Amino acid sequence: MDFNFKEEQQQFADALRRWVDKDYTFEERRKIIHSDAGVSDEAWATLVELGMTALPVPEAQGGFDGSAVDMLVVMQELGRGLVVEPYFATVMGAQFLKLAGGQEALLSQVAEGSLKLACALGEQQSRHDLADVATVASPAHVISGTKTVVLHGGQAGAFIVSARTGGAQRDQDGIALYVVPRDAAGVSVTDYRTLDGQRAATVRFENAQGTLLAAAGAGWDVLEAATDYGNALLCAEAIGAMDAIFAATLEYLKTRQQFGAPIGKFQALQHRMADMFIHLEQARSMAMLAAVKVSSSDAEERRRVVSAAKVRVGQAARFVGQQAVQLHGGMGVTDELPAAHWFKRLTMIGLTLGDVDHHLERFATQTSFAGA
Incomplete structure (x- = not known):
């Protein structure tokens, strides 16, 4: 299987990253979250202009009919940038509308960014x-x-x-x-x-x-399928946040001096970084699998893969986040350091739409697992 992103997907990712690096910096984000509104209309308008709200909407309603894999690319960048605008809530809501059918007018409003x-x-x-x-x-x-x-x-x-x-x-x-x-x-x-x-x-x-x-009679099936889609998006966002906190920790180990040498030269810390990398890459593989399988016509396969991904990503997020905070020392929990914010976001992702224990139980109750 080819795990490389298509050119169009990479273009979406690059456009988002350029925007985050230039206009949605960490300091700008801090201003937004401490404002009365807590979100930025200007940032939302940029997401709309970049086509993010139209991406998951069917072409007939003015969208690009993007797949869950397309959305994975977007959510990774939003996780890396710690974007706080109501994108995830809106696109998961759009998935409810798509699965239920008959909501073309609302989907058109989502695509054009006028409806959150x-x-x-x-x-x-x-x-x-x-x-x-x-x-x-x-x-x-x-x-x-x-x-x-x-x-x-x-x-x-x-x-x-x-x-x-x-x-x-x-x-x-x-x-x-x-x-x-x-x-x-x-x-x-x-x-x-x-x-x-x-x-x-x-x-x-x-x-x-x-x-x-x-x-x-139909409501539960739509509810379960839409929230599985939401969990796949959350897994992708977590990968972006883990990528960022891993890179920040690695850079810190290269620059922080102790006993006349960068602390990254200490073998014990190198081992911890290697463990973080392994957790991250295993989680990345599961997030990709969830994005591929979340639209499966086999509901049990969808449930099994999504819950497995949420478990593995949740475990990795906790490990990577905790290690990053510890390796940063006391600075790792301060509001002024991005690492603390990535760790908080990873923690909340782990609690959204079911935690590790919940999804372990859900995975184990699938008939294919029980019959194995």
Whole structure:
């Protein structure tokens, strides 16, 4: 299999990296995350201009019909640059719209960058179990309930919402999906900054009118496939962040002097860097596999590969991040050093859409694994 990126994919990556290096520097990012808005309209406009919002959208709706592998290239660069704009939340929301069908107008708005989306899926009691839904919807699509840690909920123009129309609280079959405009009556949003400088929100729906996206019976399949797609994107973003923190640590070891020599000459530290590199490359291979298989028509294969990737990437992210912080010494946890921010982002990626333990359990419950 050829693991080299196509010319068009490399062009996307190069364009993003040039923008990050020139206009989205670490100091500029710090200004953005400490601003009242927490995101930059100018940075979002640049992402739109570069074609990033159009990339995953079908051509019929003004997009480029990009694959998950195309998105892997983009997410790696966003992870390397620690970009905090609501790109991930929007493109995962777009995947819900694509899988459910019949949402051409909204997809066109996503492609042109005029609509940001957020996925309101988790609840206070659900932890990583997306089937644990207490939010309810009436036959008239009126929704009541509270969603927590909604990534970029405060910046979204519309929400993808999971709500229960039947069954017990953890039943998959009773879950339906809806689109709810941010300005709909009965919707209230509490926006806040997260540990890694991103934005999240608590979103409350009090008899809010939604539009049916996928009815119970089909809703869970769409929900699971779309969040697997989201996990594949998160794995790619983690690779970009690990690439960056590894490079920064290597440079630090070359320049930090102790006992009259760069500390990178100490064999014990060279061994630790070698271990970091091995973890990173294993994680990179799994992230690539997830991007290839996340669109598989075999749902069990998709689940198995995506969960395996989230486990391996999560383990690698923790190891690489911890080693990088330790090798930087006390500086590794300061707000002034980029390494601390990459480590925080890697930590939050590991907790988003299921942590290592959750995906280990999910992997082990697949029938192909149980029958092996």
